[in-house]
Amino acid sequence: MALLRVEKMGHDFGGLRAVNNYNLEVESTQVRGLIGPNGAGKTTVFDLISGIYSPTEGSIVLDGKSIVGLQPHQIAAMGLGRTFQNLRLWRHMTVLEHVKMARYSKISYGLIGAFFGTPRRKREEEEIEEKARGLLDLMGIGRFADQVVVNLPYGAQRRVELARALATEPKILFLDEPTAGMNPEELVQMMEIIRLIHKELGLSIFLIEHRMKMVMELCEIVQALVFGEVIAEGTPEEIQNDSKVIDAYLGREAVH
Amino acid sequence: MFSHVPLLGWLLGAAIAVSLEHFLGTSLALALGLPKIPVLFGFVIMLKKPVLIPGAILYVLLIYFLSIGVTARLSASPANRLAAKLLSLPPWFSVAVHLGLLYATLHMWSGMSAYRVITLKLTLIAVMVTLSLNVINGYMGEFSCSHPGFMALGAYGASVFTVVLFVNDRLFGPSLLPAALAPFMFPVALIVGGMVAALGALAIAIPSFKTRGDYLAIISLAFMFIVKSMIENLEVVGGPRGLSSQPDCANLPTVFLWTVACVWIINNFVRSTLGKALNAVRDEETAASAMTVNTRRTKMVAFLFGAFWAGVAGGLFAHVLRYVNPSTFGIQKLAEVLAMVYFGGLNSVYGSIVGAVGLSLLSEALRPLEILKWIIIPLLLILLMIFRPTGLIAFKEFNVKNLIAPKQKREEEM
Ligand SMILES: Nc1ncnc2c1ncn2[C@@H]1O[C@H](COP(=O)(O)OP(=O)(O)O)[C@@H](O)[C@H]1O
């Protein structure tokens, strides 16, 4: 059974048909890609599945349970982690606090613990801090742990987002253009990190990418989205050689 | 020169200064040509009779600055040793020693006049109100205007509770329980007041936090006016004439302990990951919800929590003055509380303490200027907003461990 199955999903923004008849099946530990020109509706697909918007029609089943209409925090707690195309970090919080925050749904000390600083809270906060530091080390940003996140270099901020998403213990990880705005060196590092977390944590990854190189090297199956509709689906080679894709996308922008 | 004086040293200095004033204050004041001990650091005297300015300044310098400075400096190394020793004991013990010393100082200082007692109590209550509003307007980043309304609900809730139970009253008839029980039931009365306020907050929270958007400012402002006019029209609690004859339960130790409890609990909350969720919701709500944070619940809890403490503060307020009327809880109170929050600094427990104490004392000190006071204080606030838009001490963690630790380490390391 597929870990994530989306069927006939569609969404309107007012009069604009942003996504139409979208279907997706992700098996566990699979790495999938979604490409398409700017404004094609890729981010909207992510937002629909992760619950930020509710789809106008269609069904979404995560790990055997329908998640249509659930709140984003519920979907996240069920095992869907994500990052954002434009970094969405909490500008007054430290790196460590970012990663600890993503454990929110697993905190069991409750308000009593929060108000009165019970021993249980102390223990639990220490546990999640240890886990958080472990993830930061895995991402190679352990040395930034106690810095406020806005003081970090851009590449490191991207990794904070990744560490934060991983702290929710996702079964499937959505990455929205994780290399947007990166220089070639940072790009190679980010690719290494994505490979590493896939290998170490064995989770499924669903990746939006602009740069063909990333998609070709990382993904098993790729969808091409144009004007909210999937025009082709297949292995990276198939997509690269698909005439419709070349017309709609590759034809206009040179292959990176 | 004072960098290695631990908190314990400063508290010791303050205690010595206050004892000096207790024993020598009157004779020193007379010797300096002052009619009596300057009751609030000489401000009132200076503004009323400018000829006495040199005497008042000299008095403040000698009694406070000199004795605190000298004691702190001289006692630095024994105080550090003591602080280090205390630190090796359970932390609550060290905290209790510091708080005990602080209380003793405040007790002795305020023991010199009834005016000081009431000023001190109202200042402590202002700390609670400011801090609880900072949870909503600072930590959570919403703009709420309903705090005077919550105080009013708390004040009337607690007052009705104590007056019905313990007082033979014109409005509520004979007391139900012996008056001697009142001090023991007073905490219950305050919690009832807090609960009433939190219930009122629920009426705002449900419509405001359902959808995103800036409805809270409007709805909460309306709420404040509704509470005020509701009480004005409620003859059972005295209507616009107010409610009086509350039992005399809010003595200084009680107000002090409740303030300490409030600061402690709020500080605990905002430092926990559950409390930090407020910051996450404020800075980037979408990301917070994608990281499993239940944003609606987070906002509701914080809002009700802030309202609860405003209610408790209102209950204390009513029992300090032993009289409340609805006109106290209007737009002027709102301006006062907002000023304290923004003056002290958003998202900061330190800031709220400094803001509340600073503005309360300033407002008392400038009282002789009458109407001019309402020009000077806003002017100060405008200047502050220009030069420090986030307030005096914004975004500062309040870390009890660091606060009570000895201060010698740093030198040894260097
Ligand atoms: N919240 C919104 N309201 C209205 N239109 C939107 C909204 N979000 C995205 N769109 C529109 O939907 C289309 C797809 O956007 P998006 O999913 O961000 O594209 P991509 O991520 O592929 O670049 C665009 O035309 C965009 O303008």
Ligand SMILES: [Mg+2]
């Ligand atoms: Mg996008």
